[in-house]
Amino acid sequence: MKKLKGAIYGVTGPTVVAKGLDGVAMHTVCLVGKEGLLGEVIRIQGELATLQVYEDTGGLSAGEDVVSSGKPLMVVLGPGLLGGTFDGIQRPLDRMKEAGTDFIAKGLKIAPIDLKRVWSFSPLKRRGDRAEPGMVIGTVAGNGRIVHRVMMPPDLNGGGGGGVISEIKTGGVTGTEPVCVLEDGRTIGLYEEWPVRRPRPFKAKLPPVVPFVTGQRVFDTLFPVAEGGTAIVPGGFGTGKTIVEQTIAKLSKSDIVIYVGCGERGNEMTEILSDFPELKEMDTGLPLSFRTVIVVNTSNMPVAAREASIFTGITIAEYYRDMGYNVALLADSISRWAEALREISSRLEEMPGEEGFPPYLATHLGGFYERAGRVQCLGEDGLTGSITVVSAVSPPGGDFSEPVTQASLSFAGAFWALDPELAHRRHFPAVNWQSSFSLYYEDLAGWLSREVAPDMPRLRARLLKLLQKDAELKEVVQIIGVEALQEKDRLVLEAAFITNETFLKQSIFNEADAFNTHEKQYWMMKVIFAFLDSAEAALKKGTYLEKILESTLRVRVINMKNWPNEVFVKEAGALIDGIKAEFGV
Template identity: 50%
Template sequence: MSQATDTTVREDGVIESVSGPVVTARDLDAKMNDVVYVGEEGLMGEVIEIEGDITTIQVYEETSAVAPGEPVEGTGAPLSVDLGPGMLDSIYDGVQRPLDVLEEKMGSAFLDRGVDAPGIDLEKTWEFTPEVEEGDEVGRGDIVGSVPETPSIDHKVMVPPGALDEGETAEIVSIESGNFTVEDTVAELDDGTEIQMRQEWPVREPRPTEDKQTPTEPLTSGQRILDGLFPLAKGGTAAIPGPFGSGKTVTQQSLAKFADADIVVYIGCGERGNEMTEVIDDFPELPDPQTGNALMARTCLIANTSNMPVAARESCVYTGITIAEHYRDMGYDVALMADSTSRWAEAMREISSRLEEMPGEEGYPAYLAARLSEFYERAGYFDNINGTEGSISAIGAVSPPGGDFSEPVTQNTLRIVKTFWALDSDLAERRHFPAINWNESYSLYRDQLDEWFENNVAEDWPEQRQWAIDVLDEDDELQEVVQLVGKDALPEDQQLTLEVARYIKEAWLQQNALHDVDRYCPPEKTYRILGAIRTFNDEAFDALDAGVPIDEITDIDAVPRLNRIGTTPDDEVDEFVDDLEDDMTEQLRSLY
């Protein structure tokens, strides 16, 4: 973190009491949300309550052995992040301390308390290329140059939003190209403002924007059930609730790998260490399907696992969304994964209880809904103050105890987000992945995204999707009857509907995240698979109407090949589906 690098640290007070991560201090000259350093070891903390001369601090590290009477030092600055080149391809803890740098300092993966490091490398030089000239007028947030941060992403250097007032401009009096550190001045304005590649921004304060638009372009994910039935818009919000083992983390990791966002910010908030280890090990090895470079070249990971201090977990989502906003201001589309917001809410609950605040439902603080809203409201598709457009798509996993969707975190999240991907333990037990329940899930973005799908995939995309929804709805009703009387007791047309629904579920909605081909399915292929199933449906019902027995219809050789479309290489799909549709049509028509 950056608070101590350019702020004079002074001894202001003494510790009065310690209760886990919550410390009270007396005679501390501080403001709300100021960063302070607690105890002899200088543990980082944040002011969360001030009452008279008593200041309450949440400490971001383990507080064992911290005792009353030890000093508390204030910085006079709020909890902020370092913004600049070097954030991508980095792994941070919840308060933006780079874990690889801390490990190098300690010589061990087990970090000592009180160790700090800036969020970005202050000594590394970057090649700065100006995009404006001396004499040009610039306003707040305007782009003055760029730096090749990674092989995939150019980092835009901007006038800090707080450097000028809204509507105010200033003239560039000097600007240079060359290699600079993030603290070197690369440009100067006529009002004396010096522009560096590095900025600081308070994590709890949204960065300013010009306007928030209605998103009309989907964040294509490569997951058929998401793109086909429950699409998410670029700049949209989504929740993935589900019980233990149902696939929340795998779904989010698939989205992080394959969603067509320019930047990915992945927040591991209170999840198991082995899951974050898998992410940290996998991502540097994964090729980016968009550029062919390493996926980490456009990814920032924030790892705050369940064995890390609880207070840092409360701040990690703010750290992540602030980094996402910085790249949004450059005109990039950012996908932010928060896994999981339930662990974040539990951290709030623990700190709230130590503050002896009045508990709300199930012990969560009364402001739970407000905090969730503040987080998701920072997502969206924005007109930026510098004239660019950018988006943040926020996807939060929710881990309801026992899979109970009526618990407070899930319910409050549902009131805020517009896309709901409900994971189902029964589907997971049947090895149907992704285990997203198509009867409980929904997307409120479908209508506003239809035009994009019509123009970019197929004109009848909405019609095909609605047909699939109708079949799945009918299948859901028929399954209740089947449980009572058996499938054979149904009329033949209803038996055929069950067969068509089975192929929709197995060949279209089911997807193998470990298969080299099937793990990612472009929208065009998603459309072709469903089209092939509908061809079977239309021809099969024609045959049934002509008097062909249901057993003969379902026994034709071509139909099982529907299950192989997903694993067919993308460049061979059109030929495979054309041949399959011809074979199904020919075989079914030969029966009558």
């Protein structure tokens, strides 16, 4: 591709119209104006090309140069990404800070990764072996958490398929030199570049049959998402979307976490940025930052870079997926991305669709969500990897009928609706179990029955039924008062109350409560139903309702969430025995 040079014709908001870029391709990155701001071609009309500019356009003047780079927007992929913090176009914010940049000025150019750093490379292939696209040719000693696999890029030097290795290095290598040379002269380095808007290839998609473990009861038990699935978390402001995202980033069982702060608050990002290097991952005891890459474009950073941020994030996620890892991509919030799209669309004076969003909103959104999935990796190594996407949606006024929620719904397999009523009474996570759903349950039921307990799906169904009955009874109570209910029904209200307090509410600030294994979740349900069944039996035998409701066991059941995972089964067994004894069953 050749480099072209044109001139600024007009500027409005984050878009620039350039003249004289004849023959420029869509989505080519250009340097705009004297400061060389990065921009991307998003419309071509005759001799005029419109660019969205990733930096503040203030100060640009008509007639200044616009120079095309001949390449689309790329990210640099390789060792050293983990633990890093990047903006929407992969500028390293942490390294900018070290260079004294507390306020982000325009035109800063810093390489995303330090290419001069020396990495210790161990080859897995030898001279004469064949290397195929996507195949792992060696590893790099990383941070002790993740083995960084060096792959042959899927389209090395513009494609051409596999080749025979003529030379492969061992030991210290920097990012600027090849680690492997093929007989046809092509070279493979530690780093590759990939265009963010193009999904990275894989061999085949696999069905979603393994649950993505969050350790959160309301998600894992009631509305699970599969590894490689997508979940959306819609909720008005203050319902706890960000807390859900951060909890999953901290506690979920993932090899890699990509956290995309898209158009959100700077102060909330400081929590992740300052806590993750210190917080330990549960299984490994290593800092959470060792498995995390943060992409952050806060609400006051340029909107075009916000639009790019989720693609930058998912491309990095795909890179680790291709190494055979299970990746969680957390996007907070996809609505801010959609708004960036809307803002740019309105500058282009495109015909607006619903709520002013461009009609192609759903298509673009689908292009993002569909990059999630569990796949068989491209190389011949038999690796599988997955990307699970959990994205927050911020509907205006908390109204789920708006376009971004609705468009997301058509792609998401799990819907975790957050409810302001619950949030107001500090019921967290504020998941409304009536409107939430998971389409993965059928696919995951096999795994849950096998790995947790055969009656796990049955207990879940019973719990949902109990909650439904509770909702119906509460409507009756609204009319006739609770004293007028049948005693049996008052027990249902009580069991539902206990379920809310001990099972649905979960606190990440309480160590034993923060992460629950499937086993603990299962046994908690067992205890709840043991209480309900025994109490019903006692009631039948003539025990007074008041005596049941005032039983000290009730408080022990409510507090059972504070027992650690390791001792839970034993404690729960004892509690169930206690319940049976007390109620004489």
